[in-house]
Amino acid sequence: MMNNLCCGPGYASPYEATKAPREKILYTIAIYTGTGIQKPDYLATIDVDPESPNFSKIIHRLEMPRIGDELHHMGWNACSSCYNDPNMKRSFLIIPGVRSNNIYIIDTATNPFSPSIYKIIESSEIKLKTNLSGPHTVHCLESKIIISFLGDAKGNAPGGYLLLNKEFDILGRWENSMGEISFSYDFWYQPRYNVMISSEWAAPNTFMPGFDLEEVGHLKYGRRLHIWDFKKREPIQTMYLGEDGLIPLEVKFSHNPNSSHGFCGAALSTNVIHFWRSEEGNWEWEKIIDIDNEPHPDWPIPIPGVMSAILISMDDKYLYLNNWLHGDMRQYDISNPHKPKLTGQIWMGGLLGRAPVVNGVKIAGGPQMFQLSLDGKRLYVTTSLFSTWDNQFYPKMKKLGGAMIMIDCDTINGGMQINENFIVNFGKEPNGPSRCHETRYPGGDCTSDIWL
Amino acid sequence: MAVKKIIIANRNNISFKVLGKKPLLEELYSQGLDIPFGCKYGGCITCAAKLLKGKVDQSSQVALNNRQIKNGYVLLCVAQAITDCIFEVGVESHDKLYRNPFLDKLEPHELKADIVNKNIDEI
Numbered sequence: 001m002m003n004n005l006c007c008g009p010g011y012a013s014p015y016e017a018t019k020a021p022r023e024k025i026l027y028t029i030a031i032y033t034g035t036g037i038q039k040p041d042y043l044a045t046i047d048v049d050p051e052s053p054n055f056s057k058i059i060h061r062l063e064m065p066r067i068g069d070e071l072h073h074m075g076w077n078a079c080s081s082c083y084n085d086p087n088m089k090r091s092f093l094i095i096p097g098v099r100s101n102n103i104y105i106i107d108t109a110t111n112p113f114s115p116s117i118y119k120i121i122e123s124s125e126i127k128l129k130t131n132l133s134g135p136h137t138v139h140c141l142e143s144k145i146i147i148s149f150l151g152d153a154k155g156n157a158p159g160g161y162l163l164l165n166k167e168f169d170i171l172g173r174w175e176n177s178m179g180e181i182s183f184s185y186d187f188w189y190q191p192r193y194n195v196m197i198s199s200e201w202a203a204p205n206t207f208m209p210g211f212d213l214e215e216v217g218h219l220k221y222g223r224r225l226h227i228w229d230f231k232k233r234e235p236i237q238t239m240y241l242g243e244d245g246l247i248p249l250e251v252k253f254s255h256n257p258n259s260s261h262g263f264c265g266a267a268l269s270t271n272v273i274h275f276w277r278s279e280e281g282n283w284e285w286e287k288i289i290d291i292d293n294e295p296h297p298d299w300p301i302p303i304p305g306v307m308s309a310i311l312i313s314m315d316d317k318y319l320y321l322n323n324w325l326h327g328d329m330r331q332y333d334i335s336n337p338h339k340p341k342l343t344g345q346i347w348m349g350g351l352l353g354r355a356p357v358v359n360g361v362k363i364a365g366g367p368q369m370f371q372l373s374l375d376g377k378r379l380y381v382t383t384s385l386f387s388t389w390d391n392q393f394y395p396k397m398k399k400l401g402g403a404m405i406m407i408d409c410d411t412i413n414g415g416m417q418i419n420e421n422f423i424v425n426f427g428k429e430p431n432g433p434s435r436c437h438e439t440r441y442p443g444g445d446c447t448s449d450i451w452l
Numbered sequence: 453m454a455v456k457k458i459i460i461a462n463r464n465n466i467s468f469k470v471l472g473k474k475p476l477l478e479e480l481y482s483q484g485l486d487i488p489f490g491c492k493y494g495g496c497i498t499c500a501a502k503l504l505k506g507k508v509d510q511s512s513q514v515a516l517n518n519r520q521i522k523n524g525y526v527l528l529c530v531a532q533a534i535t536d537c538i539f540e541v542g543v544e545s546h547d548k549l550y551r552n553p554f555l556d557k558l559e560p561h562e563l564k565a566d567i568v569n570k571n572i573d574e575i
Binding site: 100204391392 | 486487488489490491493495496497498514515516517520542543544546549550551552553554555557558560563564567570
């Protein structure tokens with residue numbers, strides 16, 4: 001990286017990261033799985049350099065060699081946790097297929113504008129060696145990589161964690177025990193507290209076919225967070241969130257490695273849960289944001305927001321969240337993490353009909369995944385959640401595809417505004433409408449880097 | 453074991469012959485039928501097809517709820533043909549596979565088999 005020639009990847013501190021050069025390209029996942037188009041999912045490279053003639057355009061598409069992976073989330077082989085290791089480089093994206101269980105290792109260093117497949121870890125090898133399926137979150141851990149899996153090889157909960165070495169060979173399971181954990185999903189670690197926290201979605205056999213509200217009542221979906229002893233690799237405390245924390249999905253610690261504060265978005269309850277370590281050394285939690293359900297003329301019950309993602313700015317000042325079914329993105333000032341202040345809101349798509357068209361493009365979904373620039377000023381938001389769930393709530397996405405918009409964020413006074421010069425319409429892709437999901441930048445981003 | 457004839461109604465009634473000893477997906481795919489699939493263990497409904505006529509054994513599927521089964525859906529990645537069958541395949545056959553769970557709730561007997569069976573055990 002430009003900021004340092006002697007050291008490893010990433011940045012010396014979150015503050016240094018905020019001073020990094022502006023991102024010029026994005027890598028975004030686009031899927032055909034579940035759309036009826038018999039083409040592989042792909043990694044789109046998007047030009048976001050305002051000086052470029054291709055600004056706001058997809059400039060490269062890397063197709064996977066198979067059909068039906070459902071690429072979903074991804075992560076880097078190395079981040080700022082390797083900053084002191086001059087032998088490491090942030091050169092590879094690790095992209096699991098949540099349905100197929102294949103894991104693709106993508107070389108983004110040889111030519112960042114034209115990434116290529118470096119290695120494939122086959123589903124059969126993962127199942128044979130670790131009995132895992134349904135890969136989700138990827139985090140690097142110094143020179144190793146941990147990937148959460150939601151199920152065993154037959155799609156039953158609770159799954160576990162796959163450990164890879166830096167050559168992407170399977171080392172086995174990361175965890176020594178899953179304890180009493182019922183479900184897996186996302187995780188984040190904060191090394192100075194020797195802690196990892198994990199959240200709960202559901203078994204692959206439950207969520208893959210689509211969402212049934214009745215199954216929440218039958219305890220087929222999660223409602224707990226789990227605190228882990230990171231070095232011992234085993235869970236040590238469970239936080240039962242109950243009705244306040246139905247389907248707790250994305251979980252993040254502050255970027256500041258000295259902070260024990262973190263946040264989780266409970267998707268179905270549409271609440272933000274704040275957790276921290278008390279002075280006595282116990283892990284505590286509280287609900288700090290509660291988004292009301294909204295009435296809809298055609299619905300027998302008010303619509304929940306469905307907060308499928310949260311993100312914390314690199315300076316830990318703002319928390320961003322989505323309401324996928326309502327259609328709004330929000331910005332909260334979390335300078336006081338116990339008392340967040342709503343400072344910005346925009347509408348894009350959603351079932352409430354507040355913004356059916358954005359920058360001339362019909363939006364078939366709602367805000368779903370997002371990635372923030374390191375300086376906190378540009379938020380890139382996509383619209384597809386998961387193919388089967390898209391098909392249930394936004395059936396028009398089949399024809400219209402997904403879209404990416406850019407939101408300009410005011411980092412001083414707070415505030416959000418849709419950038420009128422930017423939109424990527426995945427409905428107009430050469431092979432037909434595809435759906436865009438998670439995004440990463442070559443230089444690191446706000447959902448990758450952890451400091452030791 | 454007798455050979456079964458499998459007709460794909462929404463692909464110009466193209467027909468295949470299968471032995472019924474392997475999952476239909478494997479048998480049909482190896483004979484050139486291009487259909488979507490994902491997990492290959494009956495857990496994700498990507499390969500769901502609508503059975504218009506005939507009988508299959510899909511007892512190892514774990515993803516379909518009882519309403520989807522009643523509507524004729526079959527997971528080809530685990531289902532084996534018991535008789536000759538006529539299917540519609542692909543996303544075009546998925547008109548009744550997806551429903552908005554808030555607008556159209558399932559009755560207790562329409563849930564997935566493991567939940568229904570558990571409830572019966574508890575009663």
